[in-house]
Every structure is written in structure tokens, then in C-alpha cells.
Amino acid sequence: MNTFKSTLLLVLLTLFLIFLGDRIGGRNGMLLAFVISIAFNFGSYFFSDKIALKMYNAQPVTREQLPRAYAAVERLTAKQGLPMPKIYVLPTESPNAFATGRNPQHASVAVTHGILQLLDDEELEGVLAHELGHVRNRDILTSSIAATLAGAITMVARMGYWASLFGGGGRGRERGGGGLSALLMIIVAPIAASLIQLWISRTREFEADATGAATTGNPYALARALQKLEDYSKRIPMQASPSNAHLFIVAPLLGSGGIGNLFSTHPPMKERIQRLIGRDHV
Numbered sequence: 652m653n654t655f656k657s658t659l660l661l662v663l664l665t666l667f668l669i670f671l672g673d674r675i676g677g678r679n680g681m682l683l684a685f686v687i688s689i690a691f692n693f694g695s696y697f698f699s700d701k702i703a704l705k706m707y708n709a710q711p712v713t714r715e716q717l718p719r720a721y722a723a724v725e726r727l728t729a730k731q732g733l734p735m736p737k738i739y740v741l742p743t744e745s746p747n748a749f750a751t752g753r754n755p756q757h758a759s760v761a762v763t764h765g766i767l768q769l770l771d772d773e774e775l776e777g778v779l780a781h782e783l784g785h786v787r788n789r790d791i792l793t794s795s796i797a798a799t800l801a802g803a804i805t806m807v808a809r810m811g812y813w814a815s816l817f818g819g820g821g822r823g824r825e826r827g828g829g830g831l832s833a834l835l836m837i838i839v840a841p842i843a844a845s846l847i848q849l850w851i852s853r854t855r856e857f858e859a860d861a862t863g864a865a866t867t868g869n870p871y872a873l874a875r876a877l878q879k880l881e882d883y884s885k886r887i888p889m890q891a892s893p894s895n896a897h898l899f900i901v902a903p904l905l906g907s908g909g910i911g912n913l914f915s916t917h918p919p920m921k922e923r924i925q926r927l928i929g930r931d932h933v
């Protein structure tokens with residue numbers, strides 16, 4: 652299923668970029684967009700994990716530097732039959748974590764400095780089990796691709812907007828609708844990027860929660876961790892890009908209710924906790 656999602660994402664990106672290229676520059680725009688789509692598809696598959704890690708200045712750590720996390724990951728990978736991932740630390744006090752990589756053999760797990768200070772051993776193990784759940788469920792490639800594709804879609808939308816402003820409206824201008832075409836692109840494309848992330852993010856978080864809780868046999872530890880992470884993330888917000896906010900265990904970009912919740916990349920925390928322990932708070 653996750654292989655199907657990844658393939659579908661690549662196809663959707665290609666088609667959407669070609670469509671935007673057509674609106675911006677006609678046939679030449681389509682050809683340019685096709686070349687861009689190939690480059691982004693290649694980059695998404697092989698380099699999206701490295702891009703995400705570099706974006707947050709993630710630093711690789713050794714067993715000697717972080718024995719607590721290494722010991723937990725070694726126990727959990729042994730239980731799940733997974734290879735040992737690379738472990739990174741993000742130099743921020745905001746508590747959070749994410750997993751990335753195109754398959755279990757090329758997986759990385761990143762935790763922030765803040766989460767290491769906030770959680771006790773059981774809670775940290777629950778978070779790491781959640782992230783390894785993404786690896787075991789093989790959805791980390793899908794999420795990494797989504798992060799890169801969302802940025803690509805937004806970038807092409809901006810190209811269309813500026814092209815229209817400076818007289819490059821392409822087919823839209825030929826039809827007398829250059830201004831409307833540009834407006835539609837700048838509005839619709841970022842919404843489409845958000846929908847891609849929403850499609851992936853919500854179910855995969857529930858699945859990773861369930862996998863992590865089953866691996867540790869301690870759903871209460873993960874529930875406690877999620878409740879702490881939500882509370883402290885509000886006090887110390889994570890500075891993150893909207894294009895890859897869905898990678899994190901707790902959404903760095905917090906909605907303010909109403910429409911904001913509709914476009915949240917994560918399901919409501921109370922619902923996640925409810926599914927873990929049967930009530931919405933620990």
C-alpha cells in the first residue's frame with residue numbers, strides 16, 4: 652500500500668507540474684515542467700531524507716554520545732526485526748522527533764535536544780518505537796517524498812505567479828485570462844500541496860502509534876509522551892517548514908482551531924491518546 656502511495660505521489664507531481672507548465676508557458680512550459688518533474692522525482696527518492704535532516708541542522712551521534720537513545724533503539728529494532736537506523740540530534744529545545752529514509756536499510760531517526768531533556772526512559776522509548784513504526788510500516792519514503800513534492804508544487808506556483816506579472820502568462824494569457832490563471836495557481840497549488848500531506852499524515856500517525864505501543868507493550872508511556880510533547884511544543888514552538896511539518900511526531904505548526912484544524916497535518920492529539928489508552932488524557 653505504501654509503495655502504491657509513493658508511486659501515485661510521483662505520478663501526481665509529474666502531471667501537476669506539467670499542467671502548471673502548460674498554464675505558464677504553453678508547450679515549452681510543459682517541456683520545462685517535465686524536466687523539472689524528473690529532477691524532483693529523482694531527488695525525492697534518493698535525497699529527500701538528507702534534505703530534511705540538513706534543513707534542521709541534524710547532527711549524527713554515536714553510541715558513546717547518546718547511549719540512552721542507542722540502547723532503546725537497539726532493543727526496539729531487535730523486537731521488530733529491523734536494521735539499526737542512523738541516529739541524529741536536532742539542536743533545538745523544542746521537543747520533537749521524526750524518521751526519514753527510503754527504506755529500512757536507509758532509515759534515520761532524529762530527535763531534538765529538547766525531547767531528550769523532557770522525557771523519561773519509558774516515554775522516550777515509546778517515541779522511538781513510534782518512529783520505528785514508521786520504518787516498519789514502510790511509510791517513511793512516502794512522507795519524505797511528500798515533503799519534497801509539497802515544496803516543488805509551491806515553487807512552481809510562485810513561478811507561474813511571477814511569470815504572469817512580467818508578461819509570461821503562457822496559454823492563460825493567450826486566452827485572455829493571464830491574471831486569473833496566475834491567481835488560481837498561487838491559491839490552488841499550495842492547497843494541493845497541503846492535501847497531499849493531509850492524505851498521508853493522518854492515518855500514518857495512528858498506525859505508527861499503534862505499532863509503537865504494540866512493540867513496547869506500554870501504550871501509557873507513549874500516551875504520556877504525546878501529552879507532554881503537545882504541552883511543551885506550545886511553550887517552545889518548533890521552527891519548521893510547512894512542506895515537511897508532517898514528518899514530526901507532533902506537528903510543529905500548531906493550528907488555532909476551526910479551519911486551522913481542517914488543514915492540520917496531524918490528527919488531534921486527544922484522539923491519538925484516546926486510541927492508545929481509551930481516554931483522551933493520561
